[in-house]
Amino acid sequence: MREWARFLLTYKFALDEVNTKLNILNEEFQFIHDYNPIEHVKTRIKAPESIAAKLKRKNLELSMASAGLHIRDIAGVRIICSFSTDIYRIHEMICRQDDVKVIEVKDYIKNPKPNGYQSLHLIVEIPIFLTSGVERVMVEIQIRTSAMDFWASLEHKIYYKFNASVPETIGRELKETAAIIASLDERMLKLNEEAKSCRV
Structure with a gap:
């Protein structure tokens, strides 16, 4: 259990890093443009039971190494904004961060899911600085408007x-x-x- 707690702690640190970046970007944008594109941010970390269930569904080994390699949404960030144009503005601001590596982008706004779901999904790698050195952790970022989030x-x-x-x-x-x-x-x-x- 202690090993899993240590494993999930790295994802908590990655969320802290993302939150700090978003706060800085939002405050600077507010200062320059007198407007803040981010309404609010929600974060979550998957419970060990959910991680295990997802590994089982994918017929993958039940291990931390397997989870870290194959499950990209252990750490999740949901960014809620006012207008659809804010979504792509925030996306650009995140992509301009030198230490953020964008792994994947799924645009469910331009191409909604069959059920009508809309959102912009990013998988990014975030560096976290530990006593043992630097680790890169994957985080899923969802960006949507308040109306999309309501639906x-x-x-x-x-x-x-x-x-x-x-x-x-x-x-x-x-x-x-x-x-x-x-x-x-x-x-x-x-x-x-x-x-x-x-x-x-």
């Missing part, structure tokens, strides 16, 4: 109630609702742009 949260609860076997009618309505959410994001962005032009 995803409720969709997850609905899927949980049906044990992932959602009736076709409900699945269809969820997808239609996702389209409404996307339309709402576009309208709010347009209103924001109009409001900015009126201030000038």
